[in-house]
Amino acid sequence: MYESFYGLTGKPFQLNPDPAFFFGSRGHKRAFAYLQYGVYQSEGFIIVTGEIGAGKTTIVRSLFEQLDSEKVVAAQIVSTQLDADDLLRAVGVAFGLPVKTVNKAVILASLEAFLCQLAMESKRALLIVDEAQNLTARAIEELRMLSNFQLGERALLQSFLVGQPELRAMMRGPQMMQLRQRVIASYHLGPLDKDETQGYIMHRLHHVGWKDDPRFTPQCFELIHEATGGIPRRINTLCNRLMLAGYLGEKHVLERSDAQAIAREIADEMGGDGALASVAFAPSTDETAAPAAQEAPSVADAASLTANFRRIEDRIDRLDRTVGAAVDLLHNLLHPDKATKPGTPAGGH
Numbered sequence: 001m002y003e004s005f006y007g008l009t010g011k012p013f014q015l016n017p018d019p020a021f022f023f024g025s026r027g028h029k030r031a032f033a034y035l036q037y038g039v040y041q042s043e044g045f046i047i048v049t050g051e052i053g054a055g056k057t058t059i060v061r062s063l064f065e066q067l068d069s070e071k072v073v074a075a076q077i078v079s080t081q082l083d084a085d086d087l088l089r090a091v092g093v094a095f096g097l098p099v100k101t102v103n104k105a106v107i108l109a110s111l112e113a114f115l116c117q118l119a120m121e122s123k124r125a126l127l128i129v130d131e132a133q134n135l136t137a138r139a140i141e142e143l144r145m146l147s148n149f150q151l152g153e154r155a156l157l158q159s160f161l162v163g164q165p166e167l168r169a170m171m172r173g174p175q176m177m178q179l180r181q182r183v184i185a186s187y188h189l190g191p192l193d194k195d196e197t198q199g200y201i202m203h204r205l206h207h208v209g210w211k212d213d214p215r216f217t218p219q220c221f222e223l224i225h226e227a228t229g230g231i232p233r234r235i236n237t238l239c240n241r242l243m244l245a246g247y248l249g250e251k252h253v254l255e256r257s258d259a260q261a262i263a264r265e266i267a268d269e270m271g272g273d274g275a276l277a278s279v280a281f282a283p284s285t286d287e288t289a290a291p292a293a294q295e296a297p298s299v300a301d302a303a304s305l306t307a308n309f310r311r312i313e314d315r316i317d318r319l320d321r322t323v324g325a326a327v328d329l330l331h332n333l334l335h336p337d338k339a340t341k342p343g344t345p346a347g348g349h
Contacts, residue, residue, distance in 0.1 A: 002247035009209040013240035015233060017055075019062040023203045023232070025196045027189050028055055034187045035063050035160060039072065042124055043155035045147070045182050047132075047171065048162050050189030053233025056162050059189075060128055067126070073118055074126040079163075084138040091127060091146070112149050115156035125157045132163035137175050144179045191230030197221065200232060201239060214246050219256035227263045238262055 003011060014021075022028070031048050038046035050056050060076065067074055075094035082090060088107045092099035097114055099107045115125055129135070129143070149156040161167065168188065171180060192200055198221040202210075224242075228234035241262045246254050 002243045003208070005247045005250075006213050006243070007209065007211060008205075010207075011240075012204040012208045012210070013236040013243070015236055015240075017058040017061055019058060019065050021204055021207055022058055022062045023055075023200045025192055025200065027192075028059060031056075031187050031189045032059050032062065034185050035059065036066075037185060038158065038160060039063070039067070039126065041158075041184055043147075043158055044184040045143075045158075045179065046160045047167065047183055047186035048160070048189060049133075049165055049167050049187075051191070051231055052164060053231045054189045054191065055232045056189060057130065058232075060130065060160075060162060071123055072126050073123055074128065076128040076130060078130045079132055079134040079139075081134050081136075082139055083136050084142045087135065087139040087142055088146075094127070095125065111146065112156075115149055116151055119151045119154060119156055126160070127157060128160045128162060130162050132161040133166040133170065134163075137170075137173075140170075140176065140179060144182060147182055192225075192232065192235075193230060194222065194225045197225040197228070197230050197235060200235060204236075204239075214243065214252050214254050217253065217255050220254050220259050223256045223259040223263075227259065238266070241265065 003009070012021075024032075031050075034046060034048065038044070048056060048059070064074060064076075073095070075091070077087075077090045077094045079087070085104050085107075088104060088111070089099055092107050092111055095111070095114060097107075097110050099110055102110070118125055127143075127146075132140075135143075143159055143161075146157050147155065147159065165188070168186075170176065171183075171186075198216075201216065201221065201224070224235060224238055228238055238259065242254060242259055245258060245262060246252075251258070
C-alpha cells in the first residue's frame with residue numbers, strides 16, 4: 001500500500017527471507033564466511049546459531065545461490081522435533097530419494113548408493129538442517145553416523161546445522177562429544193548494533209529505490225534499535241508497520257514518537273498485561289530536544305518488548321513450517337511418482 005505513495009519499487013521490509021536483501025553486517029559477513037569455508041573444506045560439520053529472526057535463513061539462501069550445482073548437490077530440511085528414523089527419511093526425501101515407505105535399512109542403503117553415485121560424477125552432497133535445536137540426541141547421532149559414509153578417503157556427505165541458541169547448549173552436552181570432534185567451525189550470529197541497525201534499514205530502502213521519502217530522524221533510528229534489540233526480523237516488523245502508518249497519515253518524516261506508537265500497537269495486539277503500552281520512552285515528541293531530556297526505557301520494559309517480539313516470531317516460524325509441510329504433502333499426494341529434485345531446499349522459510 002505505501003510503496004507507491006513513497007515512490008518505491010517494492011516492499012522493503014517483508015518478513016520472508018530474501019537473499020536479494022542480504023545485508024553484510026560484521027556478524028552476517030562472518031557467518032557467511034564460515035559457511036563458505038565449510039563448503040571449501042567439503043567435510044565435517046559447520047554450526048551456526050542465532051536468535052529467531054537474526055537472519056540465519058537469509059544467509060543460508062544466499063549460500064544456495066552461490067553454490068555451483070555442477071559440483072555440489074545441496075538439500076535443506078527444517079527440523080520439527082524429528083527423531084532418528086524420521087530424520088533419516090527426511091534426508092532421503094530432501095535429496096529426492098523414494099524412501100517414504102521403506103524401513104531404515106533401505107533408507108541407509110539408498111542414501112549411501114546415492115552419495116556414491118554423486119562422488120563418481122565428481123559431485124558432492126551438502127545437507128543443511130535448519131531449526132536443528134529441535135533434533136533429539138538420537139537424531140543428531142544419526143547425522144554423525146551419516147558423516148561416516150566414505151568412498152576411499154573422500155567423505156560423501158557434509159552437514160551444516162543451523163539453529164537457535166538452544167543448539168549451542170545441546171552441543172556442550174557429554175552425549176555430543178563425538179559430534180563435536182567432527183565440527184570444523186561454529187559461529188553465533190548476534191544482533192545488529194545501533195549503527196548497523198540504521199545501515200540495515202537504509203540498505204533495504206535503497207534496494208527498492210528509496211529517494212529520501214520518507215525520512216527517518218536520528219531519534220527514530222535510535223528508538224527502532226532500542227525496541228527491536230537489533231534483530232533483523234523485528235526491525236522489519238516494526239518498520240513495515242511504521243511506513244504503513246506514515247502512508248496513512250501522509251507523513252514524509254518519521255519520528256521517534258511514530259516508532260514508539262507502533263511499538264505500543266504491537267504490545268496491545270499481543271494482549272497480556274499490556275506492559276509495552278506503558279513503556280516509558282521519551283515523553284516529549286520534540287525531536288529537537290536535547291538527548292539528555294529524553295527518558296530511556298527501563299530494563300524491564302525493554303525485556304518485555306523483546307519477549308513480545310519473540311512470541312510474534314515464534315508464531316510466524318510455526319506458521320511458515322506448517323504451510324511448507326502442507327505444500328510438500330499436497331505435492332506428494334498429487335504427484336506420488338515425483339520426488340523432490342536434488343538441490344532444491346525442501347520446506348523451510
